[in-house]
Amino acid sequence: MSAVGDRLELTIGPVAHGGVCVARHQGRVVFVRHTLPGERVVARLIDVRSRFARADVIDVLDPSPHRVAPACPYAIPGGCGGCDWQHAEAxxxxxxxxxVVGEQLTRLAGLQREVAVEPTGTDLGWRTRVQFAVDDQGRAGFHPWRSHAVLPVERCAIAHPAVEALDIEGRRWPAARAVEAAVGVATGSHSVLVTRSDGRRRLIGDRRLIEVVRGRRFRLRPTTFWQVHPAAADLLIGAIVSGVTPAPGERVLDLYAGAGLFAAFLAESVGSSGRVVAVEGDRGAAADASVNLAEFDTVEVRRADVAEFLAAAADRGERFDIVVADPPRTGLGPPNARRICALRPRAIGYVACDPAALARDLAVFSEAGYQAVSVRAFDIFPQTHHVECVAILRPEP
Structure with a gap:
């Protein structure tokens, strides 16, 4: 096998998870970035392992008809590592x-399911939260693919205009290692969190962001998780509520509740005779949820580790009609999936930002008697390989 830095002429095969396509050279798999299926390219090896290699394109000899010029000058081989697909039509x-979603469901969960990724209507200028790296000269930028180096930039094509208006890239940030910008698009609230090289943090701007979803206001700290696409919260609320169909009087468990987004609309649906328990492990996010859900007497916010809460709930023999979970990228994991099933809900709503983690957990749910009756996917991270999925599960008859 050739060594790192060598050039290979490759015929590109199918897409793979992670924003790359698959090629083969001397019987070994090569994951190639900045390509599209069917292309013939010259690529440079950047990583060589015993079973596979990684490469980036140098020249496209036979381009795909779906190839376009990237909107961003940094979305090129050797450039910014954030956008995986700017060279492809939306x-x-x-x-x-x-x-990718279909392949992961088939390979890891045994589900033969075609899932069409639904558009959000905004493919550029959508990201309302951006984390910049800072180089040793105080310039803001991003990391190249699989690198800790910092590439200074003048602007980010996927950053929301309100983020760009903060002029993070146009300023110098001495003694900083990261700058995080966040905006509340509907209200104009904004904050910039500067992390110094010594780990200390400094906040510029609003101490609380205000987000508005379906007429409801949510107050949250700049560090509290919130979906980064302006359309995402509304899309996901619609998918969850229509999928799990909460009814008046039902008991709902909202796991990884964040600032209380799902819990608020679930509480509206189950009404004054129902109950919602919102579980969040982060202290700041749980405090935000308590404020955002204060109007609901039927909502209880628990600051607790999700695994510990589920284990205790199962030991107590608790039952919930509906469970909603929006875990981090690593997914629920088999123990938590089994603990959710032990609560015997009639419906489970699972929000996942990694189709591989989702598929692995769906296999566990299937073993425990719960089947995915629907899987939807939303393109709330355009230009990148990331995709948000919503699976609705119900017990087998």
């Missing part, structure tokens, strides 16, 4: 993501 990006 509709074709969603087609590639649909292929």
């Amino acid at each position: 509709a074709y990006q969603r087609q590639l993501k649909s292929t």
Whole structure:
């Protein structure tokens, strides 16, 4: 096998999870970035392992008809590592993501399911939360693919205009290692969190962001998790509520509740005779949820580790009609999936930002008697390989 830095002429095969496509050289798999299926390219090896290698494109000899010029000058081989698919038409990006979701469901969960990734309507200028790295000269930028180096930039094509208006890239940030910008688009609230090289933090701007979803206001700390696409919260609320169909009087468990987004609309649905328990492990996010859900006498916010809460609930023999979970990228994991099933809900709503983690957990749910009756996917991270999925599960008859 050739060594790192060598050039290979490759014929590109199918898309793979992670924003790359698959090629083969001398019987070994090569994951190649900045390519599209069917292309013939010259690529440079950047990582060589015993079973596979990674490469980035140098030249495209035979381009795909779906190839376009990137909107961002940094979305090129050797450039910013954030956007994986700017060289592809937007509709074709969603087609590639649909292929990845379907492949992960088939390979890891045994589900033969075609899932069309649904558009959000905004493919550029959407990201309302951006974390910049800072180089040793105080310039803001991003990391290249699989690198800790910092590439200074003048602007980010996927950053929301309100983020760009903060002029993070146009300023110098001495003694800083990271700068995080966040905006509340509907209200104009904004904050900049500067992390110094010694770990200390400094906040510029609003101490609380205000987000508005379906007429409801949510107050949250700049560090509290919130979906980064302006359309995401509304899309996910619609998918969850229509999927689990909460009814008046039902008991609902909202896991990884964050600032209380799902809990608020679930509480509206179950009404004054129902109950919602919102579980969040982060102290700041739990405090935000308590404020955002204060109007509901039927909502209880618990600051607790999700695994510990589920284990204790199962030991107590608690039952919930509905469980909603929005875990981090690593997913629920088999123990938590089994603990949720032990609560015997009639419906489970699972929000996942990694189709591989989702598929692995769906396999566990299936073993425990719960089947995915629907899986939807949303393109709330356009230009990147990330995709948000919502699975609705119900017990087998």
